[in-house]
Amino acid sequence: MIRKPVFWGIGAWVLLLGLAPVYSQDLSLQGDDLRIEQQVDGGFHLYIRKKPGIGSVLLTESTRDPNRAEDNYAYRSPEWNPVNGDEPRLLDGVPIPRESGIYSLIDSSPETHPELGQVFHIYIPYILHYGYADTRHGEVYVTDGAYLNIRTFALPYGDYRGGFQDNPFILRVAQKPLEGPPEQNYMKDTVDAFREIARAGHGDMVYSEGPKDLVQKIEDILMKEKGKNLDMVLCLDTTSSMKDDIDAVRNLLIPMLSGIIREFAGFRIGMVLYKDYFDEYLTRIIPFTTDFRLFQQNLNAVRVSGGRDIPEAVYEALYEGAIRFSWEAESRLVILVGDAPPHPRARGSITKSMVDKSVEEQGLKVHAIILPQ
Secondary structure: OOOOEEEEOEOEEEEEOOOOOOOOOOOOOOHHHEEEEEOOOOOEEEEEEOOOOOOEEEEEOOOOOOOOOOOOOEOEEOOOOOOOOOOOOEEOOEEOOHHHOOEEOEEOOOEEEOOOEEEEEEEEOOEEEEEOOOOOEEEEEOOOOOEEEEEEEOOHHHOOOOOEEEEEEEEEEOOOOOOOOHHHOOOHHHHHHHHHHHHHOOOOEEEOOOOOOHHHHHHHHHHOOOOOEEEEEEEEEOOHHHHHHHHHHHHHHHHHHHHHHHHOOEEEEEEEEEOOOOOOOOEEEEEEEOOHHHHHHHHHOOOOOOOOOOOEOHHHHHHHHHHOOOOOOOEEEEEEEEOOOEOOOOOOOOOHHHHHHHHHHHOOEEEEEEOOO
């Protein structure tokens, strides 16, 4: 049985599923006991109300072998994080040593939350590990629709010598409006990835505040190449969060290009539109053209949608930009425009090393314009 939605958080919400049998203590969680936020540091911050009788919480797999013949594993982070990295956990009554590098997503140390009061706080990275090398093991990519479980314990440190209860839920992700100044909305994962993409492509990473200066940032990049024959491919994120930015490109890009075209010996423009796996499309190619009216028609046809999880098909777009165009000009530019990072693990066949190799082989310069998330 699926219960009502638990909450709307910042960028995400959760559905609680049917609960496990109740022990002597009430260790159950309800919709208004949880908040989740998807923040610019990457990953999700889960806040769980500290209810009477609950001594600790642990994130685990959401399903269990009904015959109890196979272990039901706790999730852990691949690396230390400041929220839960130093939190103790007992296994068979013995603390897991910190030097083991097992960073369980556990909390026994309540903190204060402005809405929920005393809460447990769990940081959920995009990639979770479970199991061990000599048993069933693997990793889970946390995205929209992921099944997770909050195991509540009567005792601190995930101590099974007291009662415990499973509270499984589904993670759902939704876009949110920008809040505060732009610099508070650049995701660290995006900044790090775009900076590395630009560095590897011998270009620049450029911060844009959004619609009001995006096209100006593109013009600034182009004017560094004036006097040359120029081939340019725009790799453009077309997921839902990009609506206002794409409206600015649709309205201002061609007028800007028409005004500077005389600065170049020759000029061709193409485009790679990208979304993500399981969206309307992964990538879509708009071939090189010198016909600005035709290019404007293609811009007018762009529709934003999808992208309910944060990472997008960035590497896939860059790879298509490198290999699917007939690069000929003296100056060859790829301009990446987006607000979200690539996937931390390849979801398809395209990897960062493939992108770097194809960019180098084609003699391309890659600039990355990062927008507020």
